[in-house]
Amino acid sequence: MNPFEITTYKEYQDSYENAKNNPERFWDDIASHYSWQKKWSKTLNWDFKGPKISWFEDGKLNITENCLDRHLKKNGESTALIWEPNNPKEPELRMSYYELHSAVCRFANVLKSRGIKKGDRVAIYMPMIPELTIGVLACARIGAIHSVVFAGFSSQALTDRINDSTCCAVLTSDGMYRGAKNLAIKTTVDEALKSCPSVKTVVVVKRDNRNIQWTHGRDIWHHEAVENISDFCPAEAMDSEDVLFILYTSGSTGKPKGVVHTCGGYMVYAGYSFKNVFQYKAGDIYWCTADVGWVTGHSYIIYGPLLNCATTLMFEGIPTWPTASRFWEICDKYSVNQFYTAPTAIRSLMALGNKWVEGFSLKNLKVIGSVGEPINKEAWDWYDKMIGKSNCPIVDTWWQTETGGIMISGLGNLSEQKPTFAGKPLPGIEPVLLDINGREILDDGIEGHLCVKFPWPSMLRTIYGNHQRCKDVYFSNYDGYYFTGDGAKREEGMYRIIGRVDDVINVSGHRFGTAEIENAINSSTLVTESAVVGYPHAIKGQGIYAFISLEAGDHNEIDVNNSIISAVVGSIGHIAKPDIIQIAPGLPKTRSGKIMRRILRKIAEGNTKDMGDTSTLLDPSVIDSLIKGKK
Ligand code: WTA
16 A cells, blocks of 8 residues: 555554554655655654654755645646636636746746845735745745734734744735625735835735735835746755744733744645545645634645645635525535534534525535534534535544644545544554543543643744743653643544633634733723633634723723724724623622633533532622623
């Protein structure tokens, strides 16, 4: 068998055993599938205490050679990228591997002409347009570290991320389209850059032709810059452990963390997991609906598919515009074979009714996928029946920004399916469930903390600029294990992910730390204190419930709500707006001043029968007033 391609369940089992028994040999074989400028000397060095993890030591490579150059000879004319614009009346764009290669090299030369070089950080704040993919690859081509920031984040959030890693450039566009909306985006960048002294270059892609402010010497138009520039750009020789990208994600405490991924291991795992989970075959049309601003877009719109010479579809718009049939129209228009989306999208489309799906054939679908949050049984069944026509495996893929690639999932049609269970780990992945004492749970059906006990190539290496935080968050809860932050249980070797066990909430597949939202709310001058918890939400998975204590005095509720919402939108973005705001005379605190979130969670869930032990509360009467005030 070709170790890179798993084609039967038996091969999966064999690969799993091989990887477990001899991980270095297993990953050597997988890595040999790629082209390296210089072969590695040591496959793996690891220590979860440091943590210090290195894969394919001394190897030299460039991921763009593997995504692009490697395919040119045989498949240069194959379609690499299909871009479907927001407005279905606007023509789509198809780029062959030749064209994409040339566009990436030009963009890379533009970056070089601005003095950007290996190791420099470049922020990318762009809508879902081809130049986003090209920009990401252009950075990788010259060894600049990309830090993509989702274009729904506020200018403040962008400032924080740019400054945390002292980016020297920002790639953006004038405006953007999203459904019926036409939004400014360069303006947000301009605002953000007022406090970012490190940024010397802004490359602006023309998308909607709006009038924008221009900072001479700093801003350049993408279309002008790429015009008279060579499309020859040698790929920078990168060490396996050189940084490929930083991607910010939320944790329980503090500001978002810059998760660091490195070149060699990330490449090896992104390509391998894509190929096998989606059972991608040459000629298939693959579509992942995520935004490149999240890790799913990095690994499974850009890198994973291109590493496999796949055709990857990129969609600028939203599932409900111009109608709620948009996803299915696109599937039929391009004869999509693999479709990968999030439970929140499935639930919202399901809620709008079957009529939006009926009439579409979806006949080319071979594998449909889900990612980002637990998928409930009802949504799973609808997805299976209405989209998969009861004839298409669902891959429920569990992974994280930190893991770089899919960790637990079925492999296309090879694996057994169990609704709401993500399935079994991929070869090389050794998950365990730990109880609160750190002991491995060996019995079925018992919930525990999901950890991983052996390194895998695409695991995070550090938190940018704060290695201690990496150690504290992921490697200190349980000695010798990577701690995921998720709770899970296992049945017959298959894992069901229950959800986060820390103070991270998952709203429509977007991760937020409750502390991060509280800090934003507290910046409103009306607020003295706040506590945010998640609660079950029929469409979003979890909604954001904010309990607020106000400054003394009379307050108009509408003014209060507006002030809180604008504080959150200003510091994080629209995506973090609380769904429910409850003004509370006091928050439930222990005598030592700690807020008892457990109680707030129960109130937010509407589950107030059994509050558990409240004897440590300073003022137990707070509970009754909170229950009375419940929204
Ligand atoms: C959750 C997204 C259940 C989980 C790739 C994890 C899931 C967090 C699944 C990471 C799934 C992701 N089933 N839960 N299939 N996939 N999650 O970093 O809580 O944005 O820890 O990465 O999403 O979110 P992130």
